[in-house]
Amino acid sequence: MFKVGIGYDIHRLVRGRKLILGGLHIPFKKGLLAHSDGDVLVHALCDALLGAANLGDIGIHFPNSDKRYKGISSLKLLEAVNRKLSKAGYKIGNIDSVLLMDQPKINQFRQEIIGNLSAVLKIAPQAISLKATTNEGVGSIGSKAIAGYAVVLLEPRAQSEKRKTKT
Ligand code: MG
Numbered sequence: 001m002f003k004v005g006i007g008y009d010i011h012r013l014v015r016g017r018k019l020i021l022g023g024l025h026i027p028f029k030k031g032l033l034a035h036s037d038g039d040v041l042v043h044a045l046c047d048a049l050l051g052a053a054n055l056g057d058i059g060i061h062f063p064n065s066d067k068r069y070k071g072i073s074s075l076k077l078l079e080a081v082n083r084k085l086s087k088a089g090y091k092i093g094n095i096d097s098v099l100l101m102d103q104p105k106i107n108q109f110r111q112e113i114i115g116n117l118s119a120v121l122k123i124a125p126q127a128i129s130l131k132a133t134t135n136e137g138v139g140s141i142g143s144k145a146i147a148g149y150a151v152v153l154l155e156p157r158a159q160s161e162k163r164k165t166k167t
Contacts, residue, residue, distance in 0.1 A: 005052025009043035022113030039074035093153035
């Protein structure tokens with residue numbers, strides 16, 4: 001059966017942190033405050049994938065009280081989520097995502113971010129969409145924080161693909 005999932009995340013922008021989105025270090029005067037690298041895009045994506053497979057959420061699998069995850073690259077978490085999906089019998093059909101942020105403009109980094117996600121998830125870049133928008137100055141989302149949404153479609157893996165997976 002096909003399954004859809006939605007994920008959302010938000011982190012505060014603060015000085016003295018690197019800005020990491022989709023595993024890419026983006027030059028900016030501020031970064032996202034978090035136990036991990038604060039990658040809102042990847043966190044939203046992990047939650048969308050886990051949600052679609054009804055496997056809970058990122059906080060259950062990777063608690064922020066656990067020292068092992070301090071400062072970890074969120075791409076590592078995404079890789080682990082992808083393995084869980086595979087074991088549960090799913091593969092990714094497509095991903096759509098949105099970042100709510102005023103600055104910096106990420107258009108020039110879009111292809112590289114999609115490339116990172118595509119490499120970790122082992123799916124074609126064409127199956128991944130990344131959009132960005134401001135919040136039009138309404139509230140502090142976009143100026144004091146960056147938020148991200150992701151929606152995914154999961155497809156059942158064929159029996160032949162399942163046999164190849166090491167458990
Ligand atoms: Mg997060």
